[in-house]
Structures are given as structure tokens and as C-alpha cells.
Amino acid sequence: MIPEEEEPNFGIFKDCLSTSVISRLAPDSGKKKRAIKGRKNEIKPVAKTTTAGDGENDAAELAEFIEYLAEEVFPSLPAEVRLLSYAAVQDDAELVDKYATPLDSALLESLIKPMPLSVADSLCSYGLIQDPSNLDRFFEPALSTYVTAVTTPPPEHTxxxxxxxxxxxxxxxxxxxxxxxxxxxxxxxxxxxxxxxxxxxxxxxxxxxxxxxxxxxxxxxxxxxxxxxxxxxxxxxxxxxxxxxxxxxxxxxxxxxx
Known part of the structure; x- marks a missing residue:
């Protein structure tokens, strides 16, 4: 369960994560989706064998997978990342340097290390990464986009x-x-x-x-x-x-x- 105060950032993170997943699994990407494999006895999306014309089920399954993945990853991030905001970086110059994009490789590694083992397992099963060692390549764009999104000043709209x-x-x-x-x-x-x-x-x-x-x-x-x-x-x-x-x-x- 995502705490209420983290819900807005969770929605943004899920959206950024979905962009990474969708861009790799879109019909023209050449990647074939495979069954999801997570931790035993865990509530997670159930992989379905789809056939041509089963687009609605296929899309529903993908949406469930992205939801599941976001719910696995987001709580594993440090509290300061989960609550990061434009106001927060205005009040703390160290946060500005720490979370400057592109993210520092050491910082990226520290964010990925606490992620549940099921995350790499699921991404490999879906064909999104070839090996758990590729987690940094997969998550760097999503995490960088998330940091940029939550720390960007509100746009001045006419x-x-x-x-x-x-x-x-x-x-x-x-x-x-x-x-x-x-x-x-x-x-x-x-x-x-x-x-x-x-x-x-x-x-x-x-x-x-x-x-x-x-x-x-x-x-x-x-x-x-x-x-x-x-x-x-x-x-x-x-x-x-x-x-x-x-x-x-x-x-x-x-x-x-x-």
C-alpha cells in the first residue's frame, strides 16, 4: 500500500516507468512479451497466452504488469526520492547536486540495489532485459525522467x-x-x-x-x-x-x- 502522501509521486513514477516498458514492448519494437515470473506466493499479474485479435486482454495484462512493477520498485526507493519535489530541492542545495541528471552511476547503483529480486526476474521474463546486470540500463531513463518531472518548477501557463x-x-x-x-x-x-x-x-x-x-x-x-x-x-x-x-x-x- 502506497502512503497517501506518496501517491502523487507514485503516479508520476508509474507513468515514467510505463514509458520505458511501453517503448520496448510496442508492436513495432520487435520485442516479444513473455510470461511474468515473480516471487512465489506473491499477488502479481497472471500471464496469459494471447492470440491474434486478443489485444484487449494483452493490453490489460501489460497494464497490470506495469502496476505490479511500480508497486514493487517505488517502495524500495529512499524516502527522499519518494517524496522528492520542487519545493524540496529549493530548500536543500545538496539534493539539487545529488539528483542532477543524468544520474550519477554510484547513485543509480544505490537506488537499484534494494529492489526486490522479483523485479529483475520479471523484467528478464518479459524480455525487457537480458540479464539482471542490465537493471541500471533499464531504470536509468525512468528514474531520470521521474526526478526531472517531480523537481521541475510548475509551468507558467497563460x-x-x-x-x-x-x-x-x-x-x-x-x-x-x-x-x-x-x-x-x-x-x-x-x-x-x-x-x-x-x-x-x-x-x-x-x-x-x-x-x-x-x-x-x-x-x-x-x-x-x-x-x-x-x-x-x-x-x-x-x-x-x-x-x-x-x-x-x-x-x-x-x-x-x-
Whole structure:
């Protein structure tokens, strides 16, 4: 059971962890999901033998696996990590240095060492890692993203942006997930965009509200220049077949209400 005061950070951690898992198990990733293997007599997702067309069961099983994995890993993290926040790092300069990303290898090792043995076992069984020694490679992106997410200052939204915030992700339509705002014209190319006349300056702050998994996927399908030139609206993103396939697949992966 996750303590009430840790629930918000647990949700963010699960979301960051899901991005790592989903990116490796998405249909185009080439990895085949296998049965889950955890500690004996432990309540955990039950692996199912799925067949073509069994997408709903397959997605439900994956959601259960991610939930199970997050519930195994998060409580093993130090209390200061579980309760990390923007306010906390403002009050403690040592935390800023300690949890600077990319995470120091010694720190990463100290975070991974207390994890239950079932974690490596399950990841190996799912084909997410080849060997327990690969735990650091698997968890580094999720932990780094989590630290960044919980310590980033709250964004200064304009009233228009706040008013436009939807209930769910604008790509997969999943609700009750933490949403991030994706700059439809990436900030890294703002100067180039205006100089070359691709967009007007007033258009630069257009955003889409995306779950972390969809946000990560969007940045994988093209460079900042391509996003700025060709994929600068949600409608344009959703016209792409790869985005449609991704949305149809990831939308089936939903968390159980706590």
C-alpha cells in the first residue's frame, strides 16, 4: 500500500516507468512479451497466452504488469526520492547536486540495489532485459525522467493554455494520467522557425497536452525541424499512420483505479 502522501509521486513514477516498458514492448519494437515470473506466493499479474485479435486482454495484462512493477520498485526507493519535489530541492542545495541528471552511476547503483529480486526476474521474463546486470540500463531513463518531472518548477501557463487543457491525452485519449505539454513547434528551433518564415512568432507557444508515453513517441518520429515544419498541430500528428497505430495500441493500456 502506497502512503497517501506518496501517491502523487507514485503516479508520476508509474507513468515514467510505463514509458520505458511501453517503448520496448510496442508492436513495432520487435520485442516479444513473455510470461511474468515473480516471487512465489506473491499477488502479481497472471500471464496469459494471447492470440491474434486478443489485444484487449494483452493490453490489460501489460497494464497490470506495469502496476505490479511500480508497486514493487517505488517502495524500495529512499524516502527522499519518494517524496522528492520542487519545493524540496529549493530548500536543500545538496539534493539539487545529488539528483542532477543524468544520474550519477554510484547513485543509480544505490537506488537499484534494494529492489526486490522479483523485479529483475520479471523484467528478464518479459524480455525487457537480458540479464539482471542490465537493471541500471533499464531504470536509468525512468528514474531520470521521474526526478526531472517531480523537481521541475510548475509551468507558467497563460490563461488560454490553462483553458485548453483537456481531461485526457490528445493522442491516445487516456484520462487520469499525468499530462505533459508538448510544444508543437519545439522551443529548440523557435529562432530558426521565425527566421525562415515557417511560422509567425505568435504561433510559437502552441501546445498539445500529452501523456508521457505519447510525448516520448512524438519526439521519436521526427527531428525538431520536421515537427516544426510538418507536424505542428494535433490534427497533423493524427494524420500519420504510425501515430494512428500507436494511439490505437497504447490507448488500451489503462491503469486500474486505486
Amino acid at each position: 490563461p488560454a493554455v490553462l483553458a485548453s487543457r483537456p481531461d485526457g491525452c490528445e493522442i491516445c485519449q487516456r484520462e487520469h494520467l499525468p499530462l505533459t505539454y508538448h510544444h508543437l513547434i519545439p522551443r529548440q528551433v523557435h529562432a530558426k522557425v521565425v527566421k525562415r518564415g515557417w511560422h509567425k512568432e505568435w504561433e510559437l507557444n502552441k501546445v498539445a497536452w500529452l501523456c508521457r508515453a505519447c510525448h516520448s513517441f512524438v519526439h521519436k518520429i521526427g527531428s525538431n525541424e520536421l515537427l516544426a515544419q510538418e507536424l505542428y498541430s494535433v490534427d497533423l500528428l493524427l494524420e500519420r499512420e504510425d501515430v494512428q497505430r500507436w494511439a490505437a495500441w497504447v490507448s488500451k493500456i489503462r491503469w486500474k483505479s486505486r
